[in-house]
Amino acid sequence: MPTPCDVLIVGGGIAGSSLATALARDGSNVVVLEASRSFEDRVRGESMLPWGVLEAREVEVEQTLLDAGARMTPQWVHYDAFVPTEVARANPIPTGMMLPGIGGSMNLRHPEACSALIDAAARAGTCVVRGVTDVVVTAGTKPDHDGEVTFGVATRFGSRPSPGSTASTDVLIAALPVSSSSMTIEVLGGM
Numbered sequence: 001m002p003t004p005c006d007v008l009i010v011g012g013g014i015a016g017s018s019l020a021t022a023l024a025r026d027g028s029n030v031v032v033l034e035a036s037r038s039f040e041d042r043v044r045g046e047s048m049l050p051w052g053v054l055e056a057r058e059v060e061v062e063q064t065l066l067d068a069g070a071r072m073t074p075q076w077v078h079y080d081a082f083v084p085t086e087v088a089r090a091n092p093i094p095t096g097m098m099l100p101g102i103g104g105s106m107n108l109r110h111p112e113a114c115s116a117l118i119d120a121a122a123r124a125g126t127c128v129v130r131g132v133t134d135v136v137v138t139a140g141t142k143p144d145h146d147g148e149v150t151f152g153v154a155t156r157f158g159s160r161p162s163p164g165s166t167a168s169t170d171v172l173i174a175a176l177p178v179s180s181s182s183m184t185i186e187v188l189g190g191m
C-alpha cells in the first residue's frame with residue numbers, strides 16, 4: 001500500500017470505485033479499502049437513471065459498465081399496485097428523452113457493476129485492498145497551513161492486525177452506506 005497517498009477512499013462500491021478511477025487517471029495516488037472480498041448480490045442498484053449515466057460518462061466509466069454487459073432502456077413501465085397494468089403499459093416513462101445524448105437508463109446487476117468499476121480503478125493505478133474491516137481513522141495534530149490533515153488508517157482483517165495495514169493520507173473519503181458501522185473516527189490534537 002503506498003503511504004502517504006493523496007486520497008484514501010473507504011468503500012469500493014459504485015461511488016468509491018468510480019471516484020478512484022477518475023482521480024487515478026488524473027494522476028493522483030489513490031488507495032481504496034473495500035470490505036468485501038467479492039461483491040455479493042444485495043439486491044440493489046440495478047438501474048442507473050439518465051442523470052447517473054451522464055455522470056458515469058463525465059467521469060469516463062460509462063464504457064466500463066457497457067463492456068460489463070449493461071443494457072440501455074429508453075423507457076420505463078412503472079408497475080404499481082394502485083395502477084392497472086394496461087394503464088401502466090400505455091404510459092411508459094420516456095427515460096431516453098430526459099437528457100440530450102443519453103439513451104435512457106442503464107441496467108446492470110449491482111455486483112457486476114461494482115466488480116467492473118473496482119477492476120477499472122485498479123487498472124487506472126489505484127491500490128485496491130479487499131477484505132478490509134474495522135477501519136480506524138485518526139486525524140493529525142492539526143491541519144497544516146494549506147488546510148490539509150494527515151490521517152492514519154489502521155485496517156484489520158477479521159480480528160488480526162494485518163501487516164502493512166497503516167496508511168496516511170491528505171484526503172479521506174468515506175464512500176459508505178449510512179448503515180456502515182465499522183469505521184471509527186478519532187480526532188487528536190488541536191483541531
Ligand SMILES: Cc1cc2nc3c(=O)[nH]c(=O)nc-3n(C[C@H](O)[C@H](O)[C@H](O)COP(=O)(O)OP(=O)(O)OC[C@H]3O[C@@H](n4cnc5c(N)ncnc54)[C@H](O)[C@@H]3O)c2cc1C
Nearest residue numbers: 011012013014015016033034035036044045046047180182
Ligand atoms: C433495495 C435497494 C435497491 C436499490 N436500487 C437502486 C437502483 O435501482 N438504482 C440506484 O441508482 N440505486 C439503487 N439503490 C441505491 C444503491 O444502493 C446505490 O445507488 C448504490 O449502491 C450506491 O453506491 P455506493 O458506492 O454509494 O454504495 P454501495 O454500493 O453500498 O458501496 C459501498 C461499499 O462500501 C463497502 N463497505 C461498507 N462498509 C465498509 C467499511 N467499513 N470498510 C470498507 N468498505 C466498506 C461495501 O462492501 C460496498 O462495496 C438501491 C438500494 C437498495 C437498498
